[in-house]
Amino acid sequence: MPILVERVRKDFGRHRALDEVSLTIEDGAFVTILGSSGCGKSTLLNLIAGLLTPTKGRILLDDVPIMKPGPDRVVVFQQPGLYPWLSLRDNIAFGLRMRGAAGIDWGRVDEVIGIMGLKGFEGHHPYELSGGMQQRVAIARALVMNPRVLLMDEPFGALDAQTRHRMQKFLLELWGKIGATIVFITHDIDEAIMLGDRLVVMRARPGRIAIETRVPLPRARHWDMTLDPAFLYLKRQAMAILGE
């Protein structure tokens, strides 16, 4: 079942962050949400995560309104938010441990460590890792939960350009393997178009969806595609909305 966002409004005191936002996110889709800062895109993500509740309207998953956070919708934030007192392996197993200490499937943990290219660093603590590796641990910590939906809030925003580039490629490969739905927030136009198979562009004050469209590029993405006419057409549209 898809995630249905139905005419959602979110106010923070007098400030209206989101208004009349409706969106359907199909199972297994890779949806990128693009917008300048302050357009309410993170608010939308936090609503889907259940960290916030809508002022008006509702958000449904499997026809059930989302009321609180749950491990079927794990969030990867801009900052890794790792626990400095835990080793890399224990950080990744954190969610499983919360389910019950007896139930930790260490095989699964090690499998994800392998997938994320973190082998050999299991005993390291977060402050011994580079920013790119820390963010990979954060993604691994989400993946190990086998989430239906992976919510990513500018997860590469704090990384340097090269690391960011590598992580984007890696995320696309990963998505091909795991088949989870990914909702990916970014303010970077190229990143939004390159990664998503659906693109949502938001406008600010109050946050609304300006366009929602399929990205007409073949699924096997390659960075040459940034020169593709279809890419450039979408980019020009997005730029017009973002006012760049």
Place this chain on the structure above:
Amino acid sequence: MTVSPEHVCDQALEIDASSALGPDVPDQMPSIGADEVPDAFEIAPRGGVPWHHVSRFTTATVVICAVILWQVISDLHVFPPIALPSPVAVWLAFIKLLTKGYGGHSLVDDIVTSSLRIAIGFGGAVLAGVPIGLLMARNDLVFRVIDPFLQFGRPVPPLAYIPLLVVWFGIGELPKVLLILVGTIPVIIIGTISGVKATPILRVSVAQTLGASEAQIFRHVILPSALPEIFTAMRVGIGVAWTCLVAAELIAADQGLGWLVQYAGQALQVAIVIVGIIVIGILGYAMELTIRVIERRVVPWRGHG
């Protein structure tokens, strides 16, 4: 992605930094292998000698100069010897205190007595203060019940309680331990509350989205996040505890370092007074260092975010 280029790159940078120490200190830094991670940095000042060498050297120099100056002043008889005994006289008093004791106790007895009072009073303050602080941070009702007492008790110097404690409990062990407890517990409670409040929201959000319950978040996220501040409070608190104890012993005791200083002072045994003061200072410092060592064991991530 089996290799992590970032990490290799970090190590390369550290190797550069170590070689930049220069030829002055060829054996200071072990060479770092490509597959081992250095766990401490050495920062080299301009001269090429690591900082901790410089600071140790400076400290030792200052202490030695001060003692020499002291000896010179007392040799010149600027002050009467009874008021300012020389370092040599103080050293002899120290030896005498260790071997024969003074006023019926040896110095070791007084140290043990004072240390035990601290251990019980301060230990009790931590054992009670941390849970109280956690409860207050977590439960608004508990906060409202306890906070008025805390706010009232805080501006009262602990020494003001001494007469009351003596009237109620005499000059035995109990009033001293209670004074330490009363003086230290607000520091511990306030530090614990502030540690809980300082937990980054992100850490809590992450745990929520991973399915942790409220109780699990408290136990696995908030408590460890508060630990560094709890340790800071303990370091402040041990100083307060020591001050309280020595003051209590000065006024009402028949044993302990504070008593020793007071008793010797009344007999104009200034050398013994000075020994007592030095021992009190060194012990207080040693207690702080002990907590620092424990802190490094328990919260090794401190300062690394």
